[in-house]
Amino acid sequence: MRRRCGHGHPMSTPSTSPDRLPQNASGSSRLGVRRRMDNAKAHGTSQRSPYRLQLLGPVAAWREGRTVDLGPPLQRAALCVLAVRAGRIITKDTLIGGLWGDRPPNTAEQSIYTYIAGLRRVLETTPGRRGPYSTLISRSRGYVLEREAVEADVGDFERHLAEARRLQTTGDPRGVLRALEAATECWSGPALCGVPGPFAQAERVRLEELRLTALEDRADALLDLELHQEAVTALTELVAEAPLRERTRDLLMLALYRSGRQADALDTYLDVKRLLAERLGVDPGEALRERYELILRADPSLDPAQSETTTGGMQFRPPRQLPRAATGFVGRVEELVRLRSLLTPWDGGVPQAVVAITGAPGTGKSALAVQAAHTAAHAFPDGQLYVNLLGATPGVERLEPIGVLGRLLRALGLEGKAVPSEEDEAAAVLRDRLDGRRTLILLDDAAGPEQVRSLLGLPSGNTVLITSRESFAVADDCVRLVLRRMRRSEGVTVLSKLVGAERISGDPAAAARLVELCGGLPLALRLAAARLGERPDWSVRDLGGRLEDRRRTLHELESGQIAVRSSLELSYEGLARGGELDRLAARTLCHLGVLHVASMTADVVAALVGEPADAAERALDRLARAHLLETGEAGRYQPHDLVRLFTIELADTHLTPRVRKDALMRALGFYGATTRHASTLLDPHRVHSPWPDVPQRPLALDTPAEAKAWLSKELPHVISAASQAMASEDDEIARMGAYVGFTLHWQLTRGVRYRELLEVSHHTLLVGRQTDDPNIQALAHGGISAALANLGRPAEAVPHQKAELELRRAQRDRFGEMRALGNLSVAQFELGRYTDAYESAEVQNAIAREIGSAVGERHSLLMWARARRALGDTAGALDQLEQALTLARVAGDQHHESISLLFLAELCLDRGDPSTAKDYLERGLRLSRESGQRGREGHLLRVLARVHRLLRMPEPALACTQEALAIARRSGNEQLRRQAEDELREIGEAFPGVEVSPPNSAEEALSPSASRP
Template sequence: MRSGTNGMETGLRFRVLGEVRGQLGDRALRLGSPQQMAVLVRLLLNHGHSVSIDELVDGIWGSEPPPRAIGTVRTYISRLRTELEPDRASRTPAQVLLSTGDGYTLRIDPDCLDLHTFERLLSDSDRSAAAGEPQRAVDLLTEALALWRGGALSGVPGGYAEGQRRRLGELWLSAVESRIGLDLELGNTNQVIAALGPLTAEFPLRERLRALLMLALYRSGRQSEALGVHADTRRLLIDELGVEPGPELAVLQRRILAADPELTPATRPTAAGAASADGGPGGGSAPATVPAQLPPDIPDFSGRTKLVEEIVDALHRSPGQAVAICALAGIGGVGKTTLAVHCAHEVRGSFPDGQLYLDLRGAGSNPVDPAAALAEFLEVLGIPPAQLPDTVERRTALYRSLLADRRVLVLLDNVRDSTQIRPLLPSTGSSTVLMTGRGRPAGLPGVRLVDIDVFQEEEAVELFAAVAGAARVAAEPAAVREVVGACSLLPLAVRIVASRLAVRPSWTVASLARRLADQRRRLDELQVGDLAVEATFQLGYLQLSEDQARAFRLLSLPDGADCSTSDAAALLGLPVAEAESLAESLVDAGLLESEEPGRYRYHDLLRLFARRRAEETDPEPVRRRSLLLLLDHLLACVRNASRTLEGDDLLSWSLHRTVGAGEPLTDPDEARDWLRAQRALLLAVLGQSLRQAPEESLPAVVDLLLGWMWVGAPTPHAEDFHAVLAQALSVARRTDGFPERRDARGEARLHYLVGMLHGLSGDGAPAEASLRRSLECLDPARGGLEDHPEIHYTVAAELAVVLNAAGRSEEALPYLELARDLCRGLGHQADEARLLGNIARAHLTGGRPGQALDAAREAVRTARAAEHPSCLADALYQLGTVLLGNGQYGEASTRLIEAVEMLRRQERYSTEGCALARLSSCYLAMNAAAEAVRCAEQALELGRQVSARYCQGLAQEALGRALVALGQSARGRGCLTEAQRLFEELEVTEAIGVRNLLDTLPASA
């Protein structure tokens, strides 16, 4: 604590030589907005004198202040007073920031301000230099310059701050020049040359720096280079300013040309950077011992053959003008250090001047400071500790000078970021840098980046065998693969479990696999001795900001393999741009992976680690809300995709309103791409939501399934859909003793979805049963049909389709007419077109071809009027089928071809296959058997791809008939037999026609 000029012990400290900072005791001050900091700076730099309110306003805004500038400044003053004197009682006078006249005064001890200390040290240095004490003067300047932490008043706005920045910048540069001049006087010429390189590049028009460089070069015996500096400077000044160099440079040039003996001290040191009284290394000469700092290579190094070749090739690159840098990046535990050390040993012979190694501890809480790293390297290269330069810039310059003509491999392990290693990079291509880090280095030109991924399975097994013993692997190969799979092929995890097994002869690999099977305990099992996967991950996690750590935890919650940027935004409750920035920062930190732009995934073990941190940090309601926000977002996206692909489809407009808008998905191709990419995440989140928030999530789950079922091609993934539907039905049926809580509408929709899924797969009986249960849920006693016309219409229509497919058209027609009446009442023309198509099929099945044709043509007209592509494709398919049944093969083929083209664009593969099978029958009727075979085979392939058995049955029948017509009776009989089997399993009337055809074929066929 220090007494202020007002007699109070304030404990205040302020820094302006860099970013403006304040300290009150051990507490960092909250200095507020940049404009508020500008007020504080104006008061701090006025050295206890009053500053008027007008001066404060002018210092921030100049000649164009905002309307309430004075009031704003007074608000800033009030906030600063509260921060500077937090314990001051209300209505008592301020003791630090006082009102004086029409302005304010900040009263603090001058020594509380780093600028005051800097100026005092400069004065003391000047006195020491004048007294003939150059070393003391250098020490004082070193202490003064160490107070700077970047550009003065960094980030403070306003004309006053800008003027002070220029003044203080000039003061800093003058101090640097004084320090360099004193170093030169002390004979540290090499050190001076190294320091002046970057300074003259940063301040090219500063003639004093050029003069010092000329003198240092001359004193090092490099006269021609010194004269070259003068020539370069003269050319630059003439080109940039149109002036000749000033007197100092001109006089120095003449004295160098005249070899003025007074330019060279009577004695000067010869060591690299300083005199060496004990016979230390001379300037530029190699150290007595060639550095060989590489850690030992591990004897059981396994796998990575291609990676080793790639890295060794990069390190063997021929010397050039620029330094070669190879960077290995990957998550913690992936084996970056092991691989780098192995490769470094492989190429040792190519670096005869040595190998430098340093663990920069970038993943931990205490990364190595560049100044400390340079000190270690310089000492290894022969610079005694007492002669080390005192700033990072000077150490870097000397380090680069020593490596300039040497072939040295520099291995920088566990790099935090580019800022940490930039001073450690050599300046010439004679040396090579190999670095490892969890993130990818940014801002380093010419870096050859090598992403290190987990092992391939065979590599993991190889390492396991090398550590645990080949005999144990040979005895239980399946269990070994199970174990390395539980390790997610992470090298560190594989090494840990193999090491545990190696020291436990009573364990079997199978017993180890059982221990790893429980995901909640897996991280606890992955540790042995001082090796632990969780501890490795924790190092990176502790480096995250609060926002990054929250994102890391919450993004791990969904069970899906990966997520998109918009999914991340929903999970985090943030705008997309902000969520993307956080996700990308986690990728940079090596805690998240991004294999393609805009999609993110965790390594499996990192996901377990992140979820454990979430359970420890984020309350259960927070985690549940995050998952529900994602479910809401996915529902909004599916709704948008459905409206794009299905237009005015009734169900897509009857879904619940969502909190988020979702991705627009206004382009059909974009909508289909989204549905394909998100299928796994959708299924995972649906099941997870029903487990973790059943009652809250059920409405959204049902809506999402309804919207997705028609547009998401569910048939190939019917098993997954059935599992989610069964789970949702279980939730919907729960009563918990309160029957009124049962969701009749939701349960009806779920039974409808189950029935429709069975129907798409061609399973008629279970489809009918589920659809009838759906209608039972809508019975008036459980809510009333009139309350749910859209779902009632939908279920009735689907049940009619199933009944018609089973040859029960007379039962189907009443449901179709009911559905049509409901649909008309709801005003949905496109759905009415679908119903008309189904009515046409029912009439055709019932032996009324004329009525069927009228209804089918009306269906096409209605669909065209509705401008609904999906409904039009269905109507054309139905019309083509009815025309085929009426013997009008030419028009039937035309309509079916049109339907096939539309269905293909819509990616509705099951219906496309059925249309192709019908088209095959048309071609066969028109005596084009070869074309019929081609269409039938295409239909069969589509049916198999999407596991649509009815489609396969139609295709097998069409193919069998065409093959028989071509004289390939044996193969044709085989196809027809398979068609009969499928139709009988599905209990559809087509089985009768196929059986009758088989009976007419010769026995030899």
């Protein structure tokens, strides 16, 4: 007689004979269970365990092949809680919650004692009334079912799944198939069948989802092996069992199509579409709809030979970027269950679009996110991506959204040169790449919703998992999980897992105190456990006593940080007392706290420590092996946030002020010299500020490409270092910081980061005044003026430019005077003071010829011509512009050449010749982009829009205007914004049928710059 149990699996009625084993779902008897035991042995399960426990079916147990009576249903439920978490301490509260939920009876605690006693009578090999017990052991406020004492089919099942996941990454479909078939053979019916209680219900749901996913993965492996008919058979059975799972239907459609049954594949889609509408009132997801469309038109991509994604002729493997999950991760059970339900919904639906794990520093947000991502990885076959956003890293630059988008697109196979440089375009390309896919993106340490806003709103089926210290309450379509500190019981469990249950249980009071000293922070607990592992002669109380000593010296800090700092100091002392390399690593760790940047290369650390680069790299690698540093992209090292705070205090306590100053000055010298060298390589025609004579030599960069790559990676770190130095009370350090800030001028201008240029320049001016240094003051006023002019605020720029001019004249610096006059002419022109701009440019030209400054002569001709045009002297303006264009071409100065072409185009428009103006503008745009001087593009595009309008070309006119307007909004250039909006109105009036609504956001492009020498 057949019966069904729980979720409808067909089950055989188990025999009541004590020496008979129940049959499994396929009708096999004891042989089936023995096969599963053999599989377990092959995967490392000990065969010395006296008990075999079945949870994947009606709960049952055998000892030496004979059935064991496990008692009443609630006693079986208690066994399930203990068995699923074998080897871990399960408190009475956990057992009560697992059996009765939030409303236990008054007799619950006494019932737990009764069930534990009943289980001991069954499970203990030599049972006694009061122990000692070897299988079900009492621990502090709870119980532990010894892992080695019981074998469970759940463990076998999960080991087979893990093996299948490993083999998936190696491209071994046959191995995957074998592992998944072994996993499914572990089942004898619905999990925990007949067991009551909320824990059993939740565990049933979890295991059932894993089983269905394993069956889908098995079918996927059959398709990879081109066993299409076998896949059809398996998937047809699975559809009958779970008719609403869209992935099952998707795979079945593909299998039918590849079996030559296109009509049946289409009918499968129509059937699930009808069922979803009838039962849930929804339509099929995007992935299923896309599969239907592909099958409908017999798309070649459905053929097995075309099923692999290729890039540039090379096979593209879906990215698997997740960091390694923490060894021995324990605790956070409720949070993991919640995350699993969001990432892999029990009903087979699409995953939650955005999930944010938020909480205080050190609560284990990142570790939990990585653990959950690994658990759900099977549900995202198109890849798992990872980016550390550095949002809460003390004193360093967070990653910009465009940089994050670039990393993701490159990971998804887009070539670097094809990655858009504008945020909205890159986000659109990302959405296009992910359409119809299932991809998990883990964004670690976000500063807040704004940092990741462009990464949200991905196509259905993809999930963004975020960790952050900030609230994500305002993020759209986001489920938040607020992470608190671990409870004491969880903390003790963490220590037991990492150090060993016997060692921790030997002194439960000391273990509980150690958790308190660590503030319940997972990072602190892991560090404490690591130290105990290094020193097996220490007791838990010994380590606790050490932490108590450190706590007294750091009473002003939060308890969590106290514990982390104490554990870190123990690791540092171990290095300081070690061999030569360990001592160098300890000294390097001290020096890392001197320079406040997000991450460092060995070259920077070499300057900081005063050692050769290869020695610095060895020290950094040693610190990484000691888990005091993390390795990011190739060649970069960074400490965890709490480790970073520790290194800052380490530098203050272990290095003298002189040593700290010398180290910082060396690092600043390296940063400034290399930034200046790289900027010169990129554009040798721009005028760079003076640089002090320092012993540090720049990094050996030989080509513009190398210079660009170095600046793109190091610019945020150079800004952080300069800002740190300029905030110093030491005048020498502050001066060096100011000069490093000046080396950033052209890179910030080239990258249209005008707000940052303005901020850095204001800091340099404060340094100049603090140190009473007229040269720094003059350079600072010039930088402020440049930033304000590029932001479209010329009225504010003029006083700073005049201040620089006065200082240069007082210093009798003819070159500085010439340059200041040229920049003053720019601001005067933008204010409509054309006569003043003409006079400033005329004097600049005279000085430039006197001192032989070719770049000054070119700039003066450009501004002189521009002022002449505004004053009505068109012929004189044309003559000077042609001179400037010729000089720029001879010199190879693409920046001045593009400006000359812009001004010539404006003259053409004055003469009613938009066609010639169009040629000039298109050449100017090309040159601007080739040279990397993106700042001119807003102005070039604005004028090009006018040209298209005059030529009766509404669509390109509108496109250029909208791009110019987006540039203006992003940069904050109000002048350009007003000009672009005026042009937009002109287009609307000239072409009434054209929709001329402006862009919705300002996050679309880079901003322009005014012309400067």
